[in-house]
Amino acid sequence: MSAPFPDSPAGRPKAPAAPVAARPRGRPRKTADERDEGNRRQLILDGAARLFRAQGFDAASTRDIAAAAGMRSGSPFYHFESKNALLYAVMEEGMQRAVRSQAQALSGLDDTSPRARLAILVRHHCDILLGPAGDFVPVMLYEWRSLTPAQRAAIAQIKAVYEAPWMPVLQALYDAGALRTEPGLARLFIFGALNWAVQWYRPEGRLSLDALAAHALALFLAPE
Amino acid sequence: MSAPFPDSPAGRPKAPAAPVAARPRGRPRKTADERDEGNRRQLILDGAARLFRAQGFDAASTRDIAAAAGMRSGSPFYHFESKNALLYAVMEEGMQRAVRSQAQALSGLDDTSPRARLAILVRHHCDILLGPAGDFVPVMLYEWRSLTPAQRAAIAQIKAVYEAPWMPVLQALYDAGALRTEPGLARLFIFGALNWAVQWYRPEGRLSLDALAAHALALFLAPE
DNA sequence: CCTACCGATCGGTAGG
DNA sequence: CCTACCGATCGGTAGG
Numbered sequence: 001m002s003a004p005f006p007d008s009p010a011g012r013p014k015a016p017a018a019p020v021a022a023r024p025r026g027r028p029r030k031t032a033d034e035r036d037e038g039n040r041r042q043l044i045l046d047g048a049a050r051l052f053r054a055q056g057f058d059a060a061s062t063r064d065i066a067a068a069a070g071m072r073s074g075s076p077f078y079h080f081e082s083k084n085a086l087l088y089a090v091m092e093e094g095m096q097r098a099v100r101s102q103a104q105a106l107s108g109l110d111d112t113s114p115r116a117r118l119a120i121l122v123r124h125h126c127d128i129l130l131g132p133a134g135d136f137v138p139v140m141l142y143e144w145r146s147l148t149p150a151q152r153a154a155i156a157q158i159k160a161v162y163e164a165p166w167m168p169v170l171q172a173l174y175d176a177g178a179l180r181t182e183p184g185l186a187r188l189f190i191f192g193a194l195n196w197a198v199q200w201y202r203p204e205g206r207l208s209l210d211a212l213a214a215h216a217l218a219l220f221l222a223p224e
Numbered sequence: 225m226s227a228p229f230p231d232s233p234a235g236r237p238k239a240p241a242a243p244v245a246a247r248p249r250g251r252p253r254k255t256a257d258e259r260d261e262g263n264r265r266q267l268i269l270d271g272a273a274r275l276f277r278a279q280g281f282d283a284a285s286t287r288d289i290a291a292a293a294g295m296r297s298g299s300p301f302y303h304f305e306s307k308n309a310l311l312y313a314v315m316e317e318g319m320q321r322a323v324r325s326q327a328q329a330l331s332g333l334d335d336t337s338p339r340a341r342l343a344i345l346v347r348h349h350c351d352i353l354l355g356p357a358g359d360f361v362p363v364m365l366y367e368w369r370s371l372t373p374a375q376r377a378a379i380a381q382i383k384a385v386y387e388a389p390w391m392p393v394l395q396a397l398y399d400a401g402a403l404r405t406e407p408g409l410a411r412l413f414i415f416g417a418l419n420w421a422v423q424w425y426r427p428e429g430r431l432s433l434d435a436l437a438a439h440a441l442a443l444f445l446a447p448e
Numbered sequence: 449c450c451t452a453c454c455g456a457t458c459g460g461t462a463g464g
Numbered sequence: 465c466c467t468a469c470c471g472a473t474c475g476g477t478a479g480g
Contacts, residue, residue: 040449056369058282062475075449077476142366144423145280181443185436189443192420193413199368200412212409219405219413219444264465286459299465301460450480457474464467 041079043069048076049090049135057087057139057146087143088151094136095158098128106165114172115221121166123213125194130201130209138198163187178222190220265303267293273314273359281311281363281370311367312375318360319382322352330389338396339445345390347437349418354425354433362422387411402446414444 047068051060062083063073080086105124109117128137140155147155170183179186193216201212271292275284286307287297304310329348333341352361364379371379394407403410417440425436 054369056280056282058280059370061473063473072450073475074451074453074477078449083475145278146283179443180447181439185431185439186443188420188424189417189440192417192423194416195420196412196416199416207409215405215409216413219403219410222446223404285457287457296466297459298461298467302465307459452478454477455475458472459470460472461470462468464465 040069040071044071044076044079044086045090045093046135048086049094049139052087052090052139052143053135057083057143062086084146084148084151087139087146088155090136091140091143091147091151091155092158094140095155095162097133098137099158099162101128102162102165114169114176115178115224117169118166118173118221119213119217121169122190122194122217123210125191126197126209126213126216129194129198130203130212132203141195141198173221178224179220180222186220190216193219264293264295268295268300268303268310269314269317270359272310273318273363276311276314276363276367277359281307281367286310308370308372308375311363311370312379314360315364315367315371315375315379316382318364319379319386321357322361323382323386325352326386326389338393338400339402339448341393342390342397342445343437343441345393346414346418346441347434349415350421350433350437350440353418353422354427354436356427365419365422397445402448403444404446410444414440417443 044065048060048065051065051068054060062076065086066073066076069076076086080089102121102124105120106117109120112120128134129141144152166187167183170179170186173179174181174183174186181189197212201207268289272284272289275289275292278284286300289310290297290300293300300310304313326345326348329344330341333344336344352358353365368376390411391407394403394410397403398405398407398410405413421436425431
């Protein structure tokens, strides 16, 4: 739970001495520090997403997040104004990636049947929630109450973009009699069923994401 | 967020002087304090359930919970060993009430059709989650990670009792072709769809719990 | 990005 | 159940 070493100098591990090399010729190789510089912010975001998801926003300390990124306790505040701004950044990045990958999953499939399109949406949603990079969106789902009203409004806008492609698909299935609940409520129920899997799905178990998505689809849709 | 008055004596409101009445004849009327004595623990539980749900376990302070029960900051610890024990007590009470009321809702309906029994289970579940007394079980659903492993095991036992009546009903519907996903997964999806309503359902809105339950049922089950 | 630190808040307790 | 308090931890910051 605590940083691997205290704030006091006694506990600080010595930084490895930088090798005093002769100045190299040609294009200067970046030192490890320079190469990482652009990634530091991302390291903080990744650690924050993981810890916010595992422990919750309030229980995850900025000290632990700093340690997860290989930094000392005060350093995250060089990259983010506050712990709250860090939470917002995690959610924003998660939703923007979700919107982009969803658009990519749907691209070129305008002529596909509503049923096939819903299958793609559900399968992609499972990936976002439960796939290998899936800490960011669960944080958005389960730490919503820690956002300020202004932050909520901003994230809600991205969420609306994410949800938009679902509605015409559900409407078409409803009109065709394959879905037996009005699209608005159906979307809430379907999202609920899938979002809840964050609580129980274990990637190392027997159930693949393909199978999970297929079973969910079978539950909601009348057989062809 | 903070108690209405600080711990220091300066901020303490004077307790209303107890009226010095002549000793009443007949059965002694209980004073307000005596009448409340058995309810103090319950007052703490109610306040804790409300605050744990609204703010989360970590964000809700024991000071605020004490204030919600009309007490000073240290007093909850006279009734509960720790904040964590209070969380456990909230969840335990919520689940025990849910088990009891579910059994009551099903009593005398052994001969009813599986479809009607599922309707009763779903409708009752909505009541537990979203009804007027519905803070305890949402706390159980969304603050699970703040329990110790031993506490999780204990709550999981009550959960198992609650879930038990669902399985034969889902199995019968699956066997009859009315449910198109195996009962184990179907139960997880259905619980997810309903549990997620904690996040979006507003009792003051247009949607009644009856309608909510009916729409959910229509989504999961093939038409009769 | 680190050092060294601060004020605030929190869970919890001894004693009555 | 209240009083008065403690130690620990936390988010955050000035200065380099």
